[in-house]
Amino acid sequence: MAVDALPPTPRAAFWRGVLVSLPVAVGIVPFGLVTGIAGVKAGLSAVEVTVMSGLVFAGAAQLVALQLIGAGASLFFVWLATLVVNLRYLMYSSALAKPLEGLSSRMKLLAAFWMVDQNFALALNQYSTLGPRLTPWFYLGIGWVLWLGWVACTYIGALLGARLPEAWSLDFAVPLCFLVLLVPAVQDRPSLLAALVGGLVSTALIGLPYRSGLFIGAIAGIWAGVWLENRAAGRGGKP
């Protein structure tokens, strides 16, 4: 990252965020396109899936919800899946409370609305350099670009989606998008165990209606990760 001098003002920090986010935004293009395509396949119009992207702004949750909507699931299961897949935002939001505490209450609404994996990671990473005055605006600059890009790519994907043939197996792009998010989440042995248990339990319960196995798998995986971390800590070893 080409960070030479500190941005002098919050406004400059915002534009620094915009600049830093551009290469990151290239990464969300295919994810957004896949979401737009998935929306059309699930029976939504291009406008409906684009509005969904603008309001919900959570790729993984949207893809799961679209699969469920396409399968005719009830509202309860769509909402349950949204809750489970987005639980990680509780962690992001807790970690960002300190770096973003300089924002007014109104700007915190916007900061929450634009919170995604990318600006969480970058803002936390830059907090020690940018400090409490500049970090929030750097974070908002990233969020603004990613939100615009996300909405635009969803719309383009939805326009394309109707023309793409089934034989291309494009539904496979959905788990591939999740895979790109999963790999950096596995950082040590407890998180590897959490992934293995969570993944295998969800797979074993694939027969349950409307992906409710995802919920049980997540709880089992979290429990396994915590168990291994505590066990390693109890022996004085490194997790």
Added chain:
Amino acid sequence: MSDLELWTALLGMTLIAFALRYLPLAMLERFSLPPNLQQALRYVPAATLAGLVLPALLTADGQWAVGLDNERLLAGIIAALMAWRFKHILLTLLVGMAALWLLQWMGV
């Protein structure tokens, strides 16, 4: 899903996604999450994302399909190696899809 149901679904999703992002940000100035909960939350991404990936790779038509005849599993392993090595979303997608097409074409 009817139009009314769809918009209700979207509205509910919007509120759920927003609440999870907003509540800690707005409230943690006054108190912090209990350490046990913080520890558990650290494993949420790995556990839930794996719950989305593995069923798509390890099953076919709702049944376990662990074998060399499962093209999606093989293509997924190749894509996982790409994601791990290069951490690049577009490259992972392209290689994963190309691997699937190639395997399907070869009729493995």
